Amino acid sequence: MQAKLKVMQVITKGERGGAQTHVRTLCQALASRIHFSAVIGGTGPTPLESDLHTLGLPIYHLPSLRNSLAPWHLLRSVLQLRALIREHEPDMLHAHSAVSGVVARLAGRLCRKPVIYTVHGFAFKPEVPRVRRTVAWCCEWLLARWTEHMVCVSQHERQLARGLPIRADRLTVVPNAIENNSQRAQPGLEPVRVAMVARLAAPKRPDLLLHALVRLRDGLGHEVAASIIGDGPDRTALQALASGLGLFQVSFVGDVDDVPQRLAQHHLFVLLSDHEGLPISVIESMRAGLPVVVSRLPGMAELLPSEQYGFLVSNDVEAIAQAMERLIRSPALREQMGRMARRHYEEHHAPERMASAILAIYTQVRA
Numbered sequence: 610m611q612a613k614l615k616v617m618q619v620i621t622k623g624e625r626g627g628a629q630t631h632v633r634t635l636c637q638a639l640a641s642r643i644h645f646s647a648v649i650g651g652t653g654p655t656p657l658e659s660d661l662h663t664l665g666l667p668i669y670h671l672p673s674l675r676n677s678l679a680p681w682h683l684l685r686s687v688l689q690l691r692a693l694i695r696e697h698e699p700d701m702l703h704a705h706s707a708v709s710g711v712v713a714r715l716a717g718r719l720c721r722k723p724v725i726y727t728v729h730g731f732a733f734k735p736e737v738p739r740v741r742r743t744v745a746w747c748c749e750w751l752l753a754r755w756t757e758h759m760v761c762v763s764q765h766e767r768q769l770a771r772g773l774p775i776r777a778d779r780l781t782v783v784p785n786a787i788e789n790n791s792q793r794a795q796p797g798l799e800p801v802r803v804a805m806v807a808r809l810a811a812p813k814r815p816d817l818l819l820h821a822l823v824r825l826r827d828g829l830g831h832e833v834a835a836s837i838i839g840d841g842p843d844r845t846a847l848q849a850l851a852s853g854l855g856l857f858q859v860s861f862v863g864d865v866d867d868v869p870q871r872l873a874q875h876h877l878f879v880l881l882s883d884h885e886g887l888p889i890s891v892i893e894s895m896r897a898g899l900p901v902v903v904s905r906l907p908g909m910a911e912l913l914p915s916e917q918y919g920f921l922v923s924n925d926v927e928a929i930a931q932a933m934e935r936l937i938r939s940p941a942l943r944e945q946m947g948r949m950a951r952r953h954y955e956e957h958h959a960p961e962r963m964a965s966a967i968l969a970i971y972t973q974v975r976a
Contacts, residue, residue: 613642613643613644614642614643614644614700614701614971614972614975615643615644615646615697615698615699615700615701616643616644616645616646616699616700616701616702616703616971617645617646617647617648617693617694617697617699617701617702617703618632618635618636618645618646618647618648618702618703618704618705619647619648619690619702619703619704619705619709619712619713620632620647620648620649620650620657620704620705620706620709621650621674621675621676621705621706621707621708621709622649622650622651622655622675622676622706623649623650623651623653623654623655623656623657623658624655624656624657624808624864625656625657625839625864626808626889627729627785627886627888627889627890628705628706628727628729629656629657630785630787630889631705631727631729631762631785631786631889632647632657632661632705633657633660633661633664634786634787634788634960634963635960635963635964635967636661636664636666637664637788637960638788638960638961638963638964639964639967639968640664640665642968643968643971645661645664645666646666646667646668646669646697646699647661647666647667647668647669648668648669648670648671648674648690648693648709649668649669649670649671649674650670650671650673650674650675650676650686650708650709651670651671651672651674651675652670652672653668653670656864656866667697669693671686671689671690671693671712672689673685673686673689674686674689674690674708674709674712675708676708677708678708678711678744678748683708683711683712683715686712687712687715687716687719690712690713690716691716691719691720694716694717694720694722695720699722700722700723700975701722701723701724701725701757701971701974701975702716702717702722702723702724702725703724703725703726703727704724704725704726704727705727705729706729707731707732707745707748707749710726710728710752711748711752713726714726714752714755714756715752715755717755718755723757723758723974724755724756724757725756725757725758725759725760725970725971725974726756726758726759726760727759727760727761727762727783728759728760728761728762728766728770728886729762729886729887730762730766730884730885730886730908731745731749731766731769731770731886732745733745733746733749733769734769734884736812736883736884737812737884749773750773750774753770753773753774753775754774754775756775756779757779757974758779758780758781758970758973758974759775759779759780759781760781760782760783760967760970761780761781761782761783762782762783762784762785762886762887762908763782763784763886763887763907763908763911764782764907764911765907765908765911766782766886766887766908767780767782781966781970783963783966783967783970784887784911784957784958784962784963785887785888785889785892785958785963786892786958786959786960786961786962786963786964787889787892787893787896787958787960788960789896789955789959789960790869790896792869792870792872792873792897793873793897793898793951794872794873794874794875794876794897794898794899794947795876796876796877796898796899796900796940796943796944796946796947797876797940797941797943797944797947798876798940799940800833800834801833801834801876801877801936801937801943802833802834802835802836802874802875802876802877803818803822803833803834803835803836803875803876803877803878803879803933804835804836804838804871804872804875804877804878804879804894804899805818805835805836805837805838805839805878805879805880805881806838806839806868806872806878806880806890806893806894807837807838807839807880807882807890808839808840808841809837809839809840809841809842809843809844809847810841810842810843811843811883812882812883812884812885813841813880813881813882814881814882814883814904814924815837815843815847815881816847816850817881817924817926817929818835818837818879818881818929819847819850819851819854819856819859820854820926821879821926821929821930821933822835822854822856822859823854823855823856824926824927824930825930825933825934825937826856828930828934829934829937832856832857832858833858833933833937834858834859834860835858835859835860836859836860836862836871836875837859837860837861837862838862838863838865838868838871839862839863839864840863840864844861844863847861848861868893869893869896869897872893872894872897872899873897875899876899876943877899877900877901877902877933877936877937877943878890878891878894878897878899878900878901878902878919879901879902879903879929879933880894880901880902880903880904880909881903881904881924881929882904882906883904883924884906885904885906885908885909886908887908887911887912888903888908888909888912891903891909891912892912892954892958894950895912895918895950895951895953895954895958896951896954896958897951898947898948898950898951899947899950900918900919900936900942900943900946900947900950901913901918901919901920901946901950902919902920902922902929902932902933902936903919903920903921903922904921904922904923904924905921905922905923905924909921912953917945917946917949918946918949918950918953919946919950920932920935920936
């Protein structure tokens with residue numbers, strides 16, 4: 610009988626976020642078939658570390674691994690990861706997010722271990738500032754040859770990857786997935802509460818939601834309550850903006866452990882961003898049975914292939930407010946869209962589909 614594959618997951622940060630949810634979902638779905646370990650940047654403890662400990666995974670920290678491409682941080686991280694690889698001898702590495710992708714591919718090359726790299730959103734999209742975009746492109750172009758297999762969470766990311774020097778047969782699209790649960794929203798109820806789940810930092814645009822809430826207040830004659838769930842460096846500025854706009858029913862919830870339960874208490878989900886991969890938070894809202902209003906971006910369009918699930922809007926305050934108002938004024942439309950969104954989750958974003966695709970890649974790489 611063939612021994613279990615040993616796969617070392619490598620991720621830059623252990624905070625709450627889409628890539629972290631992806632790692633947790635993958636490890637849970639394949640725990641009986643793969644011997645996983647995880648390397649997390651920073652010193653911990655982190656929410657992801659706690660989740661993976663529950664699954665019985667050994668966790669290792671890389672103190673110098675952070676969201677920075679500074680050469681001294683990268684060098685220390687590569688050397689630390691090389692030491693972990695030599696000590697624990699995984700069959701392969703599976704990296705998530707840009708910086709860990711750089712570190713894992715360099716360390717994997719030094720140790721002659723194959724590296725799978727999941728792209729949760731390339732940092733060389735046109736919307737990214739020029740300097741960061743150029744650095745990201747150079748890193749991805751140089752390291753593509755040392756990528757045994759690249760997993761893209763959307764067709765759009767795969768199209769971007771086709772510009773890198775990596776063979777087409779080493780590129781696979783595996784959409785994000787999350788575990789099912791029993792938490793369901795009742796979007797047809799009144800009064801309407803709006804939810805946004807996001808890290809409060811670029812590329813997310815909760816500021817657009819705040820301005821749209823002002824337009825709604827002016828148009829409806831009353832303020833619509835909203836919860837902004839998540840934390841980040843822009844939180845203080847966003848709270849000041851909400852206060853300055855005279856919004857008194859916006860709650861900044863921060864990072865929480867009960868996002869599914871909170872989504873079930875809302876009636877409409879909004880996510881606005883300058884660029885995205887395939888955002889987990891939108892899949893979470895669809896799982897809960899919520900209609901959605903999201904930025905018109907390629908990855909979002911793959912999640913919402915038609916208006917039966919929600920509305921794609923430009924990052925224009927008037928367009929956002931109009932889409933939200935249409936849903937707020939129609940309980941029946943919210944119910945219908947929420948029901949269709951839930952069905953879309955069940956058919957396309959349950960974890961079994963994702964786990965099966967990733968397992969096939971692991972098996973192919975080992976062979």
